[in-house]
Amino acid sequence: MKRVKKIILASVIGLVLIIFVVLGVEAIFQRQTAGLIYKDISRVPASETVIILGASVHANGKLSPILQDRVDTAIRLYENGRVNNFLVTGDHRSDDYNEVAAMVSYLEEKGIDKSLITSDHAGLDTYDSMYRAGKLFDIKSATVVTQAFHLPRTLFIAKNLGFDYQGFVADQRHYQTEYRLKQREKLANFKALWEVLLKKKPRTLEARLN
Template sequence: MFNKRINKWVKSFMTYMAVFIITLIILIVSIIFKVRSYGDKYILDLNDLPKNNDAIIVLGAGVRSDGTPSDILADRLETSIEAYNSGLGSTFILSGDHGREDYNEVGAMKKYILKNDIDEKIIFMDHAGFSTYDTMYRAKEIFKVDKAIIVTNEYHLPRALYIARKLGIDAYGIKSDKRQYQLMDSYKKRELLAQIKDFVYVNILKPEPKF
């Protein structure tokens, strides 16, 4: 009798766990699909993007040990310059990681931009761009951006646009992919987790950035 009760309890527990896991998987897949499908609508080619935006927001990436932008970051910057020269925005917001004295993404980004005869006065720097959510929050609340072009890689753009628009920025995106990049597979895997996290952030938790 006792063994029958144990077996019944185990079966019930396993059934509940199976239902929970299936429900969780469906929820995760639904969130990822929602973020991607929402953001994809606002990714356009250079010639199709709306002009006269408040800012061109460039999202940071790795910097080499000599202080120069990595390939992935250099291509984001090149794309942002193309966008600026096409009249898509009047200022740059360069957002990246400057959490240590010996590592400065935004400094490297600014140096790169200035080599292209662009006025330093229109370059604004977000030194605490540790996450895409933080960057978009400060773009809206600190830099007072209402309309923007976001420049980053294709895998990253849907989430960046989803966050920006949910925070009240009329944002469109342009892909910066100009070549093959190392570690792209790992970036894409991490992006799945980031999409879930930021969906929760913009729809439920709505935290303020630390900086």
């Protein structure tokens, strides 16, 4: 019985420690990036490029609500004179799934000239997208659009890679998967921290995957 109690106590202590570490890493990300995140478009400093991070696309090529809000937010920044051009970055690792083409098509439907759009077909995750934006596409001044729960990790990565990026919140509605995504984000923070500490290189530095 004593052994069982010790095991239970150790498990509880271990769980509490894990929770503290998870919340601690999240707090570090938020503290380092709080001054870089904007919600009021009138306060967003002008930058050269708006970076749109990819998210899921439906089988018919239609943007998911999360991705549509990111792209619509980027268009708002452009229409308000806060940015001059677009970088769309996302997953295109197979012929039958292409986040980038879907975003470009949507932008063009909304009246954005194709000459203003740069496509990154190998932004397989947030770290790769940020790394490639600065190192491959040589973007020095940028506003990143994504949801509020995603911005601290995104900007923590960019800041620690030496890029002078800021973020603008793309939340325009409640998302059905928001709770799950927020919990996933807590775990993704550890991956981002590890990648930043190692100065990891993306899977590819080519313009797109083959």
